[in-house]
Amino acid sequence: MTTRTLGRSGIEVSALGMGCWAIGGPWAEGTRPLGWGRVDDEESVRAVRRALDLGVTLFDTADTYGAGHGERILGRALAGRRDEAVIATKWGYTFDERTRQATGEDASPAYLRRAVVDSLRRLDTDRIDLYQLHLGDLPLPRVQALLGTLEDLVADGLIRAYGWSTDRADRIAAFAEAAPRATAVQHTLSVLRDTPAMLAACDKHDLASVNRGPLGMGLLTGKYTTESTLPRDDVRGLAPTWLEWFRGGRPAPEWLRRVAAVRGALTADGRTLAQGALGWLWARSERTVPIPGCRTVAQVEENAAALRLGPLTPDHFAEVERQLAGLRAAALRDADRPHWPMPPIPAIRP
Numbered sequence: 001m002t003t004r005t006l007g008r009s010g011i012e013v014s015a016l017g018m019g020c021w022a023i024g025g026p027w028a029e030g031t032r033p034l035g036w037g038r039v040d041d042e043e044s045v046r047a048v049r050r051a052l053d054l055g056v057t058l059f060d061t062a063d064t065y066g067a068g069h070g071e072r073i074l075g076r077a078l079a080g081r082r083d084e085a086v087i088a089t090k091w092g093y094t095f096d097e098r099t100r101q102a103t104g105e106d107a108s109p110a111y112l113r114r115a116v117v118d119s120l121r122r123l124d125t126d127r128i129d130l131y132q133l134h135l136g137d138l139p140l141p142r143v144q145a146l147l148g149t150l151e152d153l154v155a156d157g158l159i160r161a162y163g164w165s166t167d168r169a170d171r172i173a174a175f176a177e178a179a180p181r182a183t184a185v186q187h188t189l190s191v192l193r194d195t196p197a198m199l200a201a202c203d204k205h206d207l208a209s210v211n212r213g214p215l216g217m218g219l220l221t222g223k224y225t226t227e228s229t230l231p232r233d234d235v236r237g238l239a240p241t242w243l244e245w246f247r248g249g250r251p252a253p254e255w256l257r258r259v260a261a262v263r264g265a266l267t268a269d270g271r272t273l274a275q276g277a278l279g280w281l282w283a284r285s286e287r288t289v290p291i292p293g294c295r296t297v298a299q300v301e302e303n304a305a306a307l308r309l310g311p312l313t314p315d316h317f318a319e320v321e322r323q324l325a326g327l328r329a330a331a332l333r334d335a336d337r338p339h340w341p342m343p344p345i346p347a348i349r350p
């Protein structure tokens with residue numbers, strides 16, 4: 001189990017992708033950071049190339065990551081190896097490349113045409129394999145107004161397929177029914193946050209399930225404790241309301257309890273915690289393609305090793321589910337209630 005088909009498109013991708021939010025580097029909305037702090041661009045390039053060497057072919061970014069910088073770094077890393085990779089990027093949020101500031105959003109067909117041309121230039125490529133609407137809460141009529149332009153972009157050869165980054169199962173179903181070449185939905189999914197309605201929509205409409213946050217923004221790497229603090233230039237350090245895993249610059253205690261509860265089952269066969277969390281996703285559905293964020297070669301190597309291990313065995317998967325059943329019930333306690341279920345989707349979200 002090392003490859004999967006990207007929904008209706010027939011495009012073959014590795015069962016594991018690489019999320020490229022972090023390698024975009026710093027950017028902000030006013031004084032609020034939207035990146036993961038400073039990064040080493042040379043290490044980012046090495047990480048992308050190492051991922052390719054290890055069989056990872058799907059690279060997911062967005063034009064707004066680093067206010068365009070993330071796409072440039074990915075394009076640079078894929079120079080000479082473009083045909084080995086499947087590039088997924090997103091559009092919808094606006095930004096100033098010079099100041100690295102988020103400036104709002106634009107869901108117009110005219111902006112869509114400009115955005116795809118700009119992304120192609122930054123990525124230094126002649127086509128985008130998967131082009132995703134980044135505005136997860138956009139009303140469905142406004143999404144449907146974009147379909148004609150998206151189909152034209154496919155016909156022109158600028159994009160191969162398209163999708164939507166959203167956590168709204170009802171909207172993705174309506175989108176898939178109206179969109180001939182819709183092939184994927186990018187949504188939250190991890191062992192800590194199951195989303196059965198989204199997976200059901202993917203099954204019904206033959207969509208790939210591209211999983212953002214598969215490692216809980218780092219919680220499922222096992223490196224954080226109740227004493228850990230995140231720097232203030234890291235989006236997790238200030239923890240906006242939609243970012244449920246961290247609070248006040250620290251890992252949220254209720255989520256650390258859940259990580260501790262499932263650690264044993266996820267690592268029982270010798271996997272690392274992160275590898276076990278990825279194995280759970282593959283065992284959960286044959287449509288899942290997790291895209292854990294990476295910014296170092298070491299992170300890429302640990303995640304890519306999970307491809308060889310494959311899905312959790314049925315027994316280990318069942319044990320994880322048994323442990324989580326009690327925790328999901330416990331989440332109704334007053335201490336946990338403000339952080340369960342999913343917080344409201346904000347107007348601006350990376």
